[in-house]
Amino acid sequence: MTDKNATELQQGELPLTLPLFMEQMQARFGSSCDLIYRRLRLGAYQAVILYIEGLSDPRYLIEAIHDDNFLYENMEGGNPAACLQLLFERTIALGKVEFIHRYEKLEAELLCGNAILYIEGASYALFVGAASLKQRAVQEATSQSVVRGPREGFTESLQENTALVRRRIHNTKLRNEHKTLGEQTNTCISVMYMEGIVDEKVLAELRRRLDTLNLESVLESNYIEEMIQDKRYSPFPTVYNTERPDVVASALLEGRIAILVEGTPFVLIVPALFAQFFQSSEDYYQRGDFASLVRLLRYVCFLVSLLTPSFYIAITTFHQEMIPTNLLVSLIGQREGIPFPAFIEAMIMEVTFEILREAGIRLPKSIGQSVSIVGTLVIGQAAVEAGLVSAAMVIVVSITAISNFALPSFNIGISVRMLRFLIMGVAASFGLYGIIIAMIMIAMHLCSLQSLGVPYMTSMAPMKWQSQKDTFLRLSRRTVKKYFSRG
Amino acid sequence: MLMRRWTFPFIIISLVMLPGCWSRKELNELAIVMALGVDLHEKGFMVSAQVMNSGSIGTQKENTFGSLPVVTYKATGATVPDALQRMLSSAPRVMYLSHIRVLVLGEDLARKGISDVLDFAARNHQLRDDFFLLVAKDSTAEEILEIITPFEHIPASSIYSSIMVANKKWAATGRVTLKKFITELERGGSNPILSGVQMRGNVQTGTTVKNIQSTAPKTLLHHAGIAVFKRDRLVGWLNESSSKAVNYLLNDVDSTVGNIPCPGAEGSIGYTIYGANSKYGVKLNGAGKPEFSVQMKIEANISAVQCTIDLSKASNMEEIGHALEDKFNTNLPKHVKEVQKQYGADIFGFGEELHRKYPEVWKKYRENWDETFKTSPVSVNTEVHMRRVGSVVQPLERQMEEK
Numbered sequence: 001m002t003d004k005n006a007t008e009l010q011q012g013e014l015p016l017t018l019p020l021f022m023e024q025m026q027a028r029f030g031s032s033c034d035l036i037y038r039r040l041r042l043g044a045y046q047a048v049i050l051y052i053e054g055l056s057d058p059r060y061l062i063e064a065i066h067d068d069n070f071l072y073e074n075m076e077g078g079n080p081a082a083c084l085q086l087l088f089e090r091t092i093a094l095g096k097v098e099f100i101h102r103y104e105k106l107e108a109e110l111l112c113g114n115a116i117l118y119i120e121g122a123s124y125a126l127f128v129g130a131a132s133l134k135q136r137a138v139q140e141a142t143s144q145s146v147v148r149g150p151r152e153g154f155t156e157s158l159q160e161n162t163a164l165v166r167r168r169i170h171n172t173k174l175r176n177e178h179k180t181l182g183e184q185t186n187t188c189i190s191v192m193y194m195e196g197i198v199d200e201k202v203l204a205e206l207r208r209r210l211d212t213l214n215l216e217s218v219l220e221s222n223y224i225e226e227m228i229q230d231k232r233y234s235p236f237p238t239v240y241n242t243e244r245p246d247v248v249a250s251a252l253l254e255g256r257i258a259i260l261v262e263g264t265p266f267v268l269i270v271p272a273l274f275a276q277f278f279q280s281s282e283d284y285y286q287r288g289d290f291a292s293l294v295r296l297l298r299y300v301c302f303l304v305s306l307l308t309p310s311f312y313i314a315i316t317t318f319h320q321e322m323i324p325t326n327l328l329v330s331l332i333g334q335r336e337g338i339p340f341p342a343f344i345e346a347m348i349m350e351v352t353f354e355i356l357r358e359a360g361i362r363l364p365k366s367i368g369q370s371v372s373i374v375g376t377l378v379i380g381q382a383a384v385e386a387g388l389v390s391a392a393m394v395i396v397v398s399i400t401a402i403s404n405f406a407l408p409s410f411n412i413g414i415s416v417r418m419l420r421f422l423i424m425g426v427a428a429s430f431g432l433y434g435i436i437i438a439m440i441m442i443a444m445h446l447c448s449l450q451s452l453g454v455p456y457m458t459s460m461a462p463m464k465w466q467s468q469k470d471t472f473l474r475l476s477r478r479t480v481k482k483y484f485s486r487g
Numbered sequence: 488m489l490m491r492r493w494t495f496p497f498i499i500i501s502l503v504m505l506p507g508c509w510s511r512k513e514l515n516e517l518a519i520v521m522a523l524g525v526d527l528h529e530k531g532f533m534v535s536a537q538v539m540n541s542g543s544i545g546t547q548k549e550n551t552f553g554s555l556p557v558v559t560y561k562a563t564g565a566t567v568p569d570a571l572q573r574m575l576s577s578a579p580r581v582m583y584l585s586h587i588r589v590l591v592l593g594e595d596l597a598r599k600g601i602s603d604v605l606d607f608a609a610r611n612h613q614l615r616d617d618f619f620l621l622v623a624k625d626s627t628a629e630e631i632l633e634i635i636t637p638f639e640h641i642p643a644s645s646i647y648s649s650i651m652v653a654n655k656k657w658a659a660t661g662r663v664t665l666k667k668f669i670t671e672l673e674r675g676g677s678n679p680i681l682s683g684v685q686m687r688g689n690v691q692t693g694t695t696v697k698n699i700q701s702t703a704p705k706t707l708l709h710h711a712g713i714a715v716f717k718r719d720r721l722v723g724w725l726n727e728s729s730s731k732a733v734n735y736l737l738n739d740v741d742s743t744v745g746n747i748p749c750p751g752a753e754g755s756i757g758y759t760i761y762g763a764n765s766k767y768g769v770k771l772n773g774a775g776k777p778e779f780s781v782q783m784k785i786e787a788n789i790s791a792v793q794c795t796i797d798l799s800k801a802s803n804m805e806e807i808g809h810a811l812e813d814k815f816n817t818n819l820p821k822h823v824k825e826v827q828k829q830y831g832a833d834i835f836g837f838g839e840e841l842h843r844k845y846p847e848v849w850k851k852y853r854e855n856w857d858e859t860f861k862t863s864p865v866s867v868n869t870e871v872h873m874r875r876v877g878s879v880v881q882p883l884e885r886q887m888e889e890k
Binding site for chain 2 (some may be wrong): 317318329332335336337338343430
C-alpha cells in the first residue's frame, strides 16, 4: 500500500504507454480475432483488459472495477502503481490475482484463459483468474469398467483431474507439482505423489527425465510415456495408464507417481511392474477368494492368448505323437483337403481377426463389439465350409482372441498380440523346441527390464513369500495382517 | 557396434531361411498306422498295416465314397522295416507309426520266436513302448487286422478298448505292453505271457461293412486266453480258468466274476471280486530247495444267489467266504501244477521272488530254472472277505419257498 512497496515491484518490462502496449500485443498474437481488447477508464487512467474469448469470461472482473466509486474517488492520477496496488488489495475480490512483469508469463496466462488488466503508465500488469472453459462432465471411464466400484473417470481438464484425485486422498502429504512441457504446445502437466511413501530416487529420476524431455508438442500422455520409458525396444509396457481416479489414488498410496496431462483423461503411473498389468481395481472391491481365482485366470489367459496358435502349429506340424489318438483322428479328418499348411492357415485366420478387430473400433458403438468377435466366427465358419481352413483353427483363433480381451489392461493386450505372431513364426520353423526357446528369451527379457530403475518383475522374480499377498492371489486384508508383517 | 546390434536378428533370419522348417510333417501327409500285424513268410516277414483312411473320417464333408475308415496294406521283406518301406509302393503316404494301438503276431511266427520283431519295435524311434501285443490264435495276423468291428470306426481302437475292458473286468486275458514283455523276457527267472485274440466266424464275411450292418455281426474278434511263452517262443495256450489263475497270481485282477456251490443248500452263489492282492513268499526246505507260498487277499460281493440260503445270518456269509477260500486254495495250485507239468515255464515270477529273497541260492538255480520250477511246490493261502449282498438280502428262491 505504501509507495515503497509499489516502487519495489516496478521492475516490469511492459511498455508504459497504451498504444505501445497494444502494438506489442498485436505483434505477438498476430491479428487473432479471438483476442479481445476491452478499453476502459479507471478514474484518470486509461486501462485495457485483455482476454481470449472462449477461454475466459472476465465478467466479474469488469463488474468489480466498473462500479467502484470508492476507487475513483481515491484516484489521484499520475500514480498507476498505486492504482494497481489498490486494485490488487481492495477491489478485485476474485480468487487468483497476481502481478505480471514479463511477457512470457503474460502470454502464458492469457493462453491459460486468464484476463490481463493493464494500466497505462505501469510497466507491469495484473492477471486475474477468469478461466471459464467448457469441458466434458465427469463420466464413466469407458476403457476400464467395473461391476462394483466407483464409475468416475477423468476428464480432459487438468484442474478437474487433480481435484478428483484430491477428493480421494485427504492428506497434506499429497503433493502436486506443475510443469509445462512441449515447446510448441506448452501443455500443463501435473506430477502427483505422496511425500513419505514415494521412493525419492525414483522421483528424482522422473524429474530428471521430464526436465530433459525435448518435445515439440504434447497432445496426449503417450507422448510423454514414450519419452520417459526406459530405453529398451521392448514390447512390454513399462508405464501404466488409467482413466480412473481410484486406480490413481491407490497407486499413489503404494508409493507410485502419477503424471496428469492437460487435454487427456489418461493418467500415467510410474513405475509400472509386470504384476500390475494383471491387477484390476475390481479385485479389491470384490471378495478375496473370488478375486484370487479371477486373477489366476488372467495369468492363464495371458499364456493362452500368447501360445495357443503356436502350440497348435508346432504340435500338428512336428509333434504328432503328442496328440491323443482320438483327437488325432478327428484333426486329420478335418485337415483333409485343406490346401494350406497349418502355419499359413493360422496366419490367415489371425490376420483376418486383427483386421476385423481394427475395423470394429471404427464401427458405430452399437454394432462394433459384436462384429469383431461374432464376425470372425461367422467368417471362420464360411471359410471352413469353403474348405480353406479347418474347423479346429477357427476355435483356436477364437479362444486366443477372447483370452486377449480378458486381460485387464489394454497395453499388455497389445504386447501379447505382437508377440503372438513372432512366436507363431518360431513355432512353424522349430516346433515345440522353438516355442520353449522363445519363452525363455521372453522371460529373460522381462527380467532384465526396468521401469524407472525399479526391476520390472519385482514381486515375481525373485519370488519372495512377502510379496505374494498381491501378485498371483489377492489375499484379504485380515490374512495379510495375520501372516505378513508390515515392514 | 553396428555389427553387434544386427548379429542377433541376422542369426534369427538365417536360422529361419537355412534349416527352415526341417522335419516338418503336415497332418495330411501322414498315413497313421493304427495296428501292425507280423506273420511268418518264406522270405522273412509278412507285415500288414492297418492305416487310417482320413478321407472317410473327415467331418468336413459327407462320406461320398462310402469307403471304410481303415485300409490294410501288406508287404513282405527279410526284415520288418524292409517290408514297411516296400509298402510304400502301394500306399500314397509315408507310414507314421507313433499311434499304433496294437501289434498282432501270427501264431506261426510266435512259435518260431518273436525276438526279431521285438528288436525292431524297441529300436524304432517312432514306436512307443506302451501299445499292446497280441498273438493271433488259429489264424494269421493279417486276417485279424482285416475284420471290421462294431462300436469303433477304427478296428484297432476297438481291439485296444476291448483288451482294457476284458482285462479289467473279466480277468481272463492278459494285458501286455511291449515294455512289459521285454522286461519279463530279459530278466532271469520268469517267462513272459501274451494275450491271444481269435476270430469267431470267417474272414470273408468280416472284411466288409456288411459285417456290422446287422444286429448280430457274423464275424467278431474275441480274446482267447493267455499264451505261454518260453523265452520268446510260444509253447501253448491256457484256457479260461487257467488264465484267470495266472492273472490272480500275477496280481493283475481288478474285478471279475465267478460262482461257487451254495454251502448247505443246493444251487450256486455268484460272487463279484472287486479287489484281489497277491503276495509271494519263498522258503527253503530241508534240502535247500525253494518252496513257494502265495498270500492272497480277496474282497468280494455277492452278485447272484441261486439257492435258498439265509443271507441275513452273518455266519452264512462267513461260510460263503470260507468256501471261496477253499476254492482258491485248491484251484490256484492246481493250475500252477498244470503249467509246470505241461510247459515247464515259470510265467508266474517265482524265480524272481527267489532271486530277491535268496540271491545266493538263486545263483545255483538260475541256469536251469525252468527244470527246477517243474517240481517246486506252490501253496496258496487265501483270505476272503465277503462284503456286500446287493440291494436285497434274502434270495428270491427263499422268499418263494416261505410263502
